[in-house]
Each structure stands twice: as structure tokens, then as C-alpha cells.
Amino acid sequence: MAVKGRQWSELERLTAEYFMQLREDADETPSYRRIGAGTGMTHSRVMDILRKKNGTPTLLEFVTLCHFFGKDAADVLRELEHETDDDRKEGDDHHDHDDGSDERDDGA
Numbered sequence: 713m714a715v716k717g718r719q720w721s722e723l724e725r726l727t728a729e730y731f732m733q734l735r736e737d738a739d740e741t742p743s744y745r746r747i748g749a750g751t752g753m754t755h756s757r758v759m760d761i762l763r764k765k766n767g768t769p770t771l772l773e774f775v776t777l778c779h780f781f782g783k784d785a786a787d788v789l790r791e792l793e794h795e796t797d798d799d800r801k802e803g804d805d806h807h808d809h810d811d812g813s814d815e816r817d818d819g820a
Contacts, residue, residue, distance in 0.1 A: 732762045734781045751776040
């Protein structure tokens with residue numbers, strides 16, 4: 713019986729989209745095989761990450777892809793975390809009140 717894999721987090725989805733955008737924005741779009749050869753990953757693993765399929769990217773894969781695209785991994789992670797923080801704030805259903813209390817908006 714097949715076991716369902718771990719769900720991709722918002723940060724992992726943004727990571728995949730970030731690398732896909734870097735690939736598309738490159739002067740000469742690198743093939744999955746070229747990215748694989750430059751990172752030590754198989755081309756199918758590169759495809760899986762960029763298409764958000766199967767297993768989520770490991771820390772090593774993240775850092776290696778950052779290096780391949782000439783990006784600093786710490787800067788990229790900070791940027792992506794900031795995006796997830798912004799997304800969370802936009803979707804937050806809490807409202808702060810003038811009296812300092814925090815009341816949940818239940819839509820009523």
C-alpha cells in the first residue's frame with residue numbers, strides 16, 4: 713500500500729518557485745540535466761524539486777542549487793522566510809484592538 717509523503721510547506725513551495733524563476737530568467741535556460749551535472753543531483757531530482765513533486769528539498773539540495781545559480785543561501789533563505797511571514801500576516805484572521813487585546817474574528 714502506498715504511503716502518502718510529507719506535505720510541502722509554504723517555504724518549500726516558495727523555494728521551488730524561486731529556483732524555477734531563476735532557471736527561467738537565466739540568459740540561456742539551463743536544462744535539468746545541466747543543473748543536475750552542476751549540482752551532483754540527478755536531472756529527475758532537479759525536475760522533482762522545481763515541479764514540487766515527490767520529496768521536499770533537503771538543506772544540501774537547497775544550498776547546492778543556490779550555489780549553482782550564484783546566490784547566497786543565507787540571503788535566499790531570509791528572503792523566502794520574509795515572503796512566508798508576509799503571506800501569514802495577510803492571511804491572519806486576528807485583529808488587534810486599541811485596548812491591546814487580541815480578538816479572533818470568527819466572521820460574525
